Amino acid sequence: MRFVLAIVAFVVAAVMIVAGIAQRTVFAPPTQLTASVTVPDDARYVVIAGSALNAHSGQQTLSVSGAPDVKSQVVAIGRTEDVTAWLGTEKYVAVGYDSAADKLTTRTVTPKASTGSTDATDTPTPTPTPTATAPAGGATEKTVAGPNPTGSDLWLEEYDGANAQVTRMSIPDGVSVLVASDGTKPAPSKILVTWPVDSSTPWAFPLIIGGLVLLVIGIALYLWGLYTHRKSRGPRRKSGPKMPKLPKAPKYKPSADVEVTSRGRRSTRRSRMIAPAVLVGALTLSGVGTGAAFADETPTPTPTPTSTPTSTSTAVPKPVNQLPPAVTVPQLERIIKRISVSAANADAKADPNLAKERFTGAALQLREANYAIRAKKADQAALPAIPSDPIVLSLPQSTDSWPRTVVAVIDMPKDAEGKDQAPQAITLVQDTPRDNYMVEYAVSLEPKAKVPNLAPASIGAAAVRPDSKLLALPPNQVAAAYGDVLMNGDDSKYASLFDSDGDTLRTAVGLPYKNERKSSLASTASLTFTNQVPANDTVAMATNDSGAIVWTDLLEFETIKVTEAGAEITLQPAGGATAALLGAPGSKTGVESTYSYQLAFYVPPAGSDAKITLLGFAQGLVAVKEVQ
Template sequence: MIGDSVRLKTAALLVLLGLLTMLAGIGQLTFWAPAETVTASTPGDTKASPLTVIDQELIARHDGPVKIKIQGEGNFIVATGRPGDVDAWVGNTAHTTVKGVSEDQKSLEVESADGEPTAPSPVGSDLWVNTEDASGELDYTWNPPAEGEWSLLVASDGTQPAPSSISMTFPNNATTPWAVPLIVLGIIIILVGAALPFVAKAISNRRHDDDTHGGGEGQTTALPVTPADDAAKRRGAGAEGSTLRISAVAAATVAVLVGGTAVAAHATTTPSPSASASAGDDAARPVMLESQLQRILEQVASTVDAADAAKDAAKLAPRVDKMELEVRTQNYKIRSAVSAYEARMPVRATKLQSSVISTKTDWPRTVFALTQGDGNVVPQVLTLVQLSPRENYKLWGTAPLQPGTNFPSFPVPRDGTAPVSADDKTGLAYSGNEALGILGEMLTTPDSPNRSKLADGQSSPYIAGALTYQADTVKNGTSANFKFSHTPVNNQTVVLRTADGGALVVGRLNFAFEGTPKAAGDKLILEDDSAVFAGGKETTTGMVLNFAESVAIYIPPAGSSDPMRLVAATRGLVGASFK
């Protein structure tokens, strides 16, 4: 009886110990569980700088949304951009970088860099995918706008200190690694405690049976061992088999205790978000999202519309440069003197039909866009170039699509494409400079030996029309000699590869139209538009008219038997003079 009492007390203690152990594990998953989120803030003595950068590794290190609270004086913005773009825009300006979280997850780690005391205002920069405007305080939920890595730039106007009082609330990555093991261990202890009286009684009964059937003193009775008995003895002696059976029961019980979900009691390794992002960023990405391009096109179109309406070239400066600036400036001069002169084709962004975006991360950067809208019966190819990080994209050229030409008749890459140097023909039938040279030669010399390299005639109405106009002018010029030349301007040539291995080259030709009287007393009469630049309408010594030609040519890949195709072209009068 004393033995039974001890066994019962021992069993009760084991059950109690098991319950306490199991409850400790459950507590770590419930009322002792760590908070779902953790908030970390920048130190109060963080150095003030004109710019504050929130590093991509910080906002990408936690799964789920990150809530950011920013406090500062006056107005400020939070801009989202690729890490390289943010770094390039910051440049040599003094700045503060929020780059990590302390081990106790209560403080944000910051790093200050000395440099130039001010920067231009980042408001309106084309580098940003989006911006948040605020005054005094901003509660901001970070969600990546697209795949890849992103950083945030916080700034006022570039001259005043940027807000540096920042707190970030992350999903808590703290774990409870002992929760499940404690629950499993508690269940095992409970099962052992509950089974102890029955096991002890069975052993006692077995011993009693042995004593009862053991025979007299000095006698030994050998009992036959059956295969089943032998297996049972092996199972009883093998601790591993017994443990496996108990663990199976325990796992089933755990599934019930923690809400019907079996929890694996082992560690799993999850790749860090930053590591995953880095792997994805090995591939080249377009330098802008389509939403950025659409916003830029709308701003360009608005700028051009305002300048066209006012005939004021100064209004073009923020968004127009190179050939397009020259052509529109001269167009305004002519229209101011000759009311009937036709305006330049407007720029429209309401319908973005296609685009070719560079993946080149350094500068200059180039984008081709095919757009159409009110006032543009024919879609036109727009060439946009960004010369440096702190400059916005500017319109370098516009050219209407050739009749019967479908811009994506060659594969247009949707995920960005690599730029090509204008003199590089690697993988191409011709380099960009060669393509422009062949076009210029064909327009200048009708019987050019290279004319088979570029589709002409009905395939290119612009080429056919130019050659016909020049031939008719010579034929009808009984009192004057005429000469024509189309010369490439190589420093305005941009080339982007197409998905089929070919390329699209956009550039400028200078078209010079010279006329000289054949005999003394012969006169050349200029049209009203040319007279605006020449300063008169008649000359007996000769004249030169200058046009800028904007062209886009498709170059097939190396080894192709197809000729090049003129995709888009136009010209504008930019000058005239007497000899």
């Protein structure tokens, strides 16, 4: 028997070991799934839909090849609506996925400029590339270059050059991938998407280990059986003398009153066995009959079925028409780093043309003036740099249209003397999908500024209309009202709306400062102050308490005129910023100096007892001219 068990153990062990090894070798599942497609050679833009990339689960690996210039190829990831908006009227090849055929598909899409819809055809046959009209004289037609996606702030992620050849990503359905070159050369023509497959074999290791254990058991059984078999074949001892027989017992004789139907011991033994069997059968029959009668008289009630309680779940209502934030936090960090590099380059060279790459509006005007002053006054300090990090607050606008606004507050490093600097709040505006974000306002926060509760960056805040009546003051009237306070102080009709506590700008250039300037002026000259709200758009973003943060700017004009013939105005300090912009130390008629104030306010909702608070500002001389 031990040999049989050993053989069975050997056979089962062999089957288990072979099965375990086969799972890791012959029957091993594939480690990945792939799908590829070839697009027309002259296609300049290829859009891979998120649904195609999510045809199989797992992280996607996108491989592109076939570009005429590897250095110019780019793989950009963005929201599907953003990618479509960036392409505009540009023709592109859309890559989808056919689940029935289990392969990638292509179709050429030619957007219509008039309606914004697309005219898609399922055939991959390319449409002729748009060409410029040939000039007179029979010159050769020249292909019109398309937009270059490289470096756009619109993308969530971007891979350029050799880094774009193999890209690992996890793309949700609402996101698409744009594959292109520089807008002039064709895009990579070969697209390969790879998905990982779970190739684990959880039973392989247990089968191999179990087979080895059974093999050891089989060997042990075999050795044990061999040992027992050899031991049983040894010499046997002869048996000793036979034991004496026991005396026979007297035969049993039944009495005369016992009736016996048969004779002999066999009949007696048979009668003893029959009696208990008959008794058990009788008891069994009687029990069955009794139970049947009990069942007829008192029927057992059938249990009434009860409904099984089920757990009910209330679905969390999703926001209706919830718009996405203009940028994500990683996207904003990348944008700020680009702006920081561009601003540092422009500031180092004092080049206004370089500043125009990333600055606009009041922020650009202040930097251009600073560059002009530094060109004539070497010791003039540069404006605060735009740091690249850390971003301590980000507030993107929740929108799917343009223009888009994003606000970021960045901690400033210590100055040259080791003193702390106020954080800088910058307002970024993107006018169109193909434009980069531009710095429209760059202000330093007030020391006592308390930023109200804002929406998280993952949701974004809604833009407030400039003429909204739901605030204590419409956003487009805040700058004019604050300018009146700077001119008239507490006598201004708007003074009660603004909080003067912690307003350092009001202390520096308010009514007391202006009165002091007038009193220190010679009697041969007059000094007047006026202000004006420029035509730049006011930016307002909603806060969680139904208020708004408002960014606006204000221009203040300081005009000094000569009141007596023969008198002359000498600008102080000599060789200062005013003289540098004017290009002269003084004037015989008069000088008008223009100061720009970039302002950030918190405006409470209408009916609130809170006051409008100045959160931060930036101010500086932007223009000087001689007046008659």
